[in-house]
Amino acid sequence: KNEVEQSPQNLTAQEGEFITINCSYSVGISALHWLQQHPGGGIVSLFMLSSGKKKHGRLIATINIQEKHSSLHITASHPRDSAVYICAVPPSGGGADGLTFGKGTHLIIQP
Amino acid sequence: DADVTQTPRNRITKTGKRIMLECSQTKGHDRMYWYRQDPGLGLRLIYYSFDVKDINKGEISDGYSVSRQAQAKFSLSLESAIPNQTALYFCATSDWSGNPTQYFGPGTRLTVL
Numbered sequence: 005k006n007e008v009e010q011s012p013q014n015l016t017a018q019e020g021e022f023i024t025i026n027c028s029y030s031v032g033i034s035a036l037h038w039l040q041q042h043p044g045g046g047i048v049s050l051f052m053l054s055s056g057k058k059k060h061g062r063l064i065a066t067i068n069i070q071e072k073h074s075s076l077h078i079t080a081s082h083p084r085d086s087a088v089y090i091c092a093v094p095p096s097g098g099g100a101d102g103l104t105f106g107k108g109t110h111l112i113i114q115p
Numbered sequence: 116d117a118d119v120t121q122t123p124r125n126r127i128t129k130t131g132k133r134i135m136l137e138c139s140q141t142k143g144h145d146r147m148y149w150y151r152q153d154p155g156l157g158l159r160l161i162y163y164s165f166d167v168k169d170i171n172k173g174e175i176s177d178g179y180s181v182s183r184q185a186q187a188k189f190s191l192s193l194e195s196a197i198p199n200q201t202a203l204y205f206c207a208t209s210d211w212s213g214n215p216t217q218y219f220g221p222g223t224r225l226t227v228l
Contacts, residue, residue: 005174035215047205047219090157094215102148102160102173103217 006031006093010106018114023078025109027091034094036074037103038065041088050076050089081113118142121206121220129228134193136223138206146209147189148217149173149181151202158205164189196227 007030017023027036035054041047051058051065053074058065062081067074078085088110092103119140128134138147149161160173162181170183178200182190193200206220 037217039219045203045222045224047222049216049218052216092158101146101165101171102150102163103158104160104174105158107155107157 006033006096006104008091008093008104008106010089010091010109012109013107014110014112016112016114017081019082021081021113023081023085023111023113025076025089025091025111027074027076027106029072029091029093031096032069032072033096036067037092037094038074038076039090039092041090041108043087047090078111083113083115086112117221119206119208119218119220121204121223123223124221125224127226127228128196130197132196132227134196134225136191136204136206136225138189138191138220140187140189140206140208140218140220142208142210142218143186144208144210144218145186146211147183148207148209149179149189149191150205150207151175151200152205152222153202161191161204193225193227196225198227201225201227 009028011026037052038050053067062079064077088108090108092105122137145166148163150158152158159175164170164183167183180192204223207217209217
């Protein structure tokens with residue numbers, strides 16, 4: 005079973021700060037997912053990446069497959085970025101499906 | 116209209132009652148999943164289905180059963196609810212033909228008294 009660890013668990017920052025959330029996993033994977041859970045509970049997928057870097061607006065996700073590590077960055081953070089950010093990985097093989105999730109990083113951006 | 120819907124959105128029930136949570140999707144995806152979320156534990160996989168005839172247990176399937184009535188519908192049942200099944204339940208879908216992104220329903224908050 006892949007162990008997925010996220011850090012930090014909680015992060016409070018001021019508007020405009022550069023934010024970094026880290027995710028590490030124990031077993032090699034083909035791709036990694038970053039998701040956002042809004043305060044109301046809804047979950048949306050932000051990125052799925054298997055190598056390098058992806059950018060969407062102010063969000064940037066990077067992955068280092070060899071080091072089993074991924075980071076999610078938020079540039080020019082805004083209070084509307086306040087949410088729980090979750091990384092997740094698929095099974096490493098064997099025909100199984102479903103994701104294994106980290107416990108999430110609870111981000112609060114203060115104005 | 117939402118692509119993945121769940122009913123009910125909230126449910127309070129008593130220990131020993133049978134409960135069914137329903138999920139419907141209009142995305143045309145073959146793969147569907149049920150997850151539960153608990154504070155401090157994150158999301159965990161209960162069951163998943165590759166298609167109507169292929170259903171598989173996830174990490175925490177004990178105490179749950181599922182039914183895939185059609186490509187678009189995937190139901191989760193608690194035959195005899197117990198208080199530690201109080202949680203937020205999410206249905207999700209994916210299409211592995213090209214992009215395995217998962218699309219989540221809005222969640223069902225279940226409380227077992």
